Amino acid sequence: MRVSVLMDGLPHEVVQHLIANWGSTVIASRGRLHDLRELPALAIRGRGRLLGVAFYAVEDDECELVALDTMEPGHGVGAALLDAVIERAHDEGCCRVWLVTTNDNTPAMRFYQRHGMRLVAAHPGAVDEARASLKREIPEVGLDGIPIHDEIEFEFRFC
Numbered sequence: 118m119r120v121s122v123l124m125d126g127l128p129h130e131v132v133q134h135l136i137a138n139w140g141s142t143v144i145a146s147r148g149r150l151h152d153l154r155e156l157p158a159l160a161i162r163g164r165g166r167l168l169g170v171a172f173y174a175v176e177d178d179e180c181e182l183v184a185l186d187t188m189e190p191g192h193g194v195g196a197a198l199l200d201a202v203i204e205r206a207h208d209e210g211c212c213r214v215w216l217v218t219t220n221d222n223t224p225a226m227r228f229y230q231r232h233g234m235r236l237v238a239a240h241p242g243a244v245d246e247a248r249a250s251l252k253r254e255i256p257e258v259g260l261d262g263i264p265i266h267d268e269i270e271f272e273f274r275f276c
Contacts, residue, residue: 120159120201127154130167134186140254144172144184145247146217147240147268151183159201161194169194173202173214180206182216190224199232203273212276219244220267221259234271243268 127135127142135142135153142153156172169187173180182202187194206214217240218225230236244265248255259265 120161120197122157122159127158128167131158131160131170134167134170134188135184138186139184140256141252143252145244145252145255146181146183147243147270148247148251150251153184156183157205159198159205161197168192169198171198171202173205175206175209175211178210178212180209180211180214182214185216195228196232199229207275213272213274215270215272217243217268217270219259219265220269221261221263221265222269223260226269226271229271234273236269237272238270240268240270242266 132142132154144151144153151172151174153172156174158170158172160170161168166188168189169185171185172183174183180202182199185195185198185202187198203214215237216229216234218229226236244255244267248257255265257265
């Protein structure tokens with residue numbers, strides 16, 4: 118799969134997809150807000166349309182995978198994007214690629230562990246705090262009717 122860098126702003130179709138599926142282009146993680154429109158992004162296209170996109174932020178020697186979304190799960194798009202982010206982070210001298218997901222997102226937890234990432238922390242109540250102070254539109258109930266309260270942190274280490 119060919120991964121491309123999205124430059125000069127996000128294409129309209131990506132912004133529309135994010136708003137339709139994530140409710141916003143703004144993501145809360147570890148007490149911070151990230152506007153995906155301002156982050157580096159990688160994308161995979163096929164059959165004339167967007168198949169997946171990943172957003173990341175490099176700070177010092179760490180790279181946070183802020184968001185990864187695939188339009189057709191189970192076809193290797195997410196794995197190709199994750200590999201591309203890890204490769205970019207390594208090339209930029211990062212020692213760690215990390216991310217958080219919410220406690221309801223069991224498909225993501227399985228995906229990241231199958232692809233070599235380690236579960237390194239649970240942050241109880243972190244989503245409740247973000248909902249109260251940063252992003253009120255975070256839903257209270259997520260996948261499979263699971264109440265969303267916590268952030269679950271994963272990492273991949275190079276050094």
